[in-house]
Amino acid sequence: MAEVDDSSKPTAFSSVTPELVITTVEKALNLRCTNICRPLNSYINRVYELQGIDGQGLIVKFYRPGRWSKAALLDEHEYLLELLAAEIPVVAPLEHVDNSTLGEVGSIYFAVFPKKGGRSYDEYVDEQWLELGRLLGRTHLVGASNSAKDRIVMSPEKVTRAQLDYILGGKCMQPNFASRFEEVTDAIIREISPKFDAVEMIRIHGDCHFSNLIYRPGESFFIIDFDDMAVGPPVQDFWMLLPGYREDSVVEIDLFLEGYEMFRKFDRRTLRLIEPLRAMRYIHYTAWCAYQAAEDGLSRVVPDFATPGYWQREINDLEEQLQRICSAPEPSGNEL
Secondary structure, eight states, X not given: OOOOOOSOOOOTTTTOOXXXXXXXXXXXXXXXXXXXXXXXXXXXXXXXXXXXXXXXXXXXXXXXXXXXXXXXXXXHHHHHHHHHHTTOOBOOOOOOTTSOSOEEETTEEEEEEEOOOOBOOSSOOXXXXXXXXXXXXXXXXXXTTSOOSSOOBOOIXXXXXXXXXXXXXXXXXXXXXXXXXXXXHHHHHHHHGGGGTTOOOEEEOSOOOGGGEEXXXXXXXXXXXXXXXXXXXXXXXXXXXXXXXXXXXXXXXXXXXXXXXXXSOOOGGGGGGHHHHHHHHHHHXXXXXXXXXXXXXXXXXXXXXXXXXXXXXXXHHHHHHHHHHHTOOOOOGGGO
């Protein structure tokens, strides 16, 4: 088995105690909190639910040090505040007493958000596909109106190549699988990179799957968790919502685009990026798990991460995805 230290060890968040969490938020917002301090699920950051003495629910996020620069975090906040100003249903950070939205305690940046409850759907009816299209069309209208200073650009030769290098250079890779893994991932990057030439790149959510959309009765869908905000093709923000591969989701795509184009034109040629983006997602997720293992000493998402069985599955999946990309039919009709 690859060398993965699964022992307990101090992490970047070892100093984040309930007392520190409450005190930090009280100072930042100049309010009093109750003793409620509930940790919430988050594999990258540390997130807690608090409550003001007035009953207001609060969510504080402590960002993992070293993952995003201050400029990148402010890119996220700026986008959220622009979306909020455009009356798009997002959960934007609250302003601190110093008029900022990003605080710092020790070496850790943090932000405070209002609590917004809701439920997730993993299957949508026709009207909801139209609604999601309208929502993301408006979101991308704002996204295209400004730029991000320090966010990743979803280019295979840049971000995916860097993720591949990180995986191969870490302790999690099984040596006897390294060459096969590198061969197939390198082939994917070379195959898909030309498909991104001259593609519009704007500010996007970047990780828009069903868990990051919550529904509030009487209101609408809210888009939450812009932690993976990126500069990329708009199609990235809806392909993960589809119930299957592109050829199995024709009705859903048509409904979504009908709603989307009420507010913003969609380049249908970029539908051919769905399978390349899926391949990039596979590599991104493996790099994310490798980072988790290196940072915390274990991977809390995939129980058998870094075992021979894991690497064999990953290589098989990537080879299958490469074949799917290479055998895709040539675009025709309104996709030209």
